[in-house]
Amino acid sequence: MEVGKLSVLLLFVIGVGSLEMRTWGSGSGSSSSVVTLDCGIHAMTPNTRVTIQTPNYPNDYDESYRCQWEIYCNSVENTTLTMSCPDFELEDSANCNADRLIIKDHDSRDVICGDDNPDGTTTVDGWMRLTFWSNIVQDTTAKGFRCHIWCHPKPGTINLPCIC
Ligand SMILES: *[C@@H]1O[C@H](CO)[C@@H](O)[C@H](O)[C@H]1NC(C)=O
Ligand SMILES: [Ca+2]
Numbered sequence: 001m002e003v004g005k006l007s008v009l010l011l012f013v014i015g016v017g018s019l020e021m022r023t024w025g026s027g028s029g030s031s032s033s034v035v036t037l038d039c040g041i042h043a044m045t046p047n048t049r050v051t052i053q054t055p056n057y058p059n060d061y062d063e064s065y066r067c068q069w070e071i072y073c074n075s076v077e078n079t080t081l082t083m084s085c086p087d088f089e090l091e092d093s094a095n096c097n098a099d100r101l102i103i104k105d106h107d108s109r110d111v112i113c114g115d116d117n118p119d120g121t122t123t124v125d126g127w128m129r130l131t132f133w134s135n136i137v138q139d140t141t142a143k144g145f146r147c148h149i150w151c152h153p154k155p156g157t158i159n160l161p162c163i164c
Helices: 002-027
Strands: 040-044 049-053 068-075 079-089 098-104 107-112 127-133 146-155
Touching: 040 049, 068 079
Parallel strands: 040 068
Antiparallel strands: 049 146, 068 127, 079 146, 098 107, 098 127
16 A cells, blocks of 8 residues: 555544544443543554553453554654553453453564453554454453553654654
């Protein structure tokens, strides 16, 4: 894809994301006042944080649910992302074959479940992709998670303003 088309697509996704966020914030009557990211692609800047959580949190998440969050911090090469998760509880299973969270950065890929809290996980640069997946078996869900993701500048680097 051409860079121009890609940035238009990115802006569109970010635009739709923030629109839905506002709709949720005003209409859902949720007990939580925390603004959380919708599934999709999100851009952020150094020294800020975003929050993701499972649907219905702190009540149990749904069966057969998938959500992927792709997060970019500008500039990607001069930043890292660190997860801070006050709460993490997924259905536990061998090899996380049931419900799982997949955490991917440009260096590695981790699959976690149960109470294997990813708190403190730090990426190699300012990009990560988180995929939450609950299985279709009509049985176990759990409370799920809420995680904050902080973007920090790498020491000794300069973060140029985002050109997007
Ligand atoms: C990253 O940091 C280096 C070193 O400070 C700087 O020269 C470079 O321009 C920065 N790159 C971006 C894209 O911000
Ligand atoms: Ca399950």
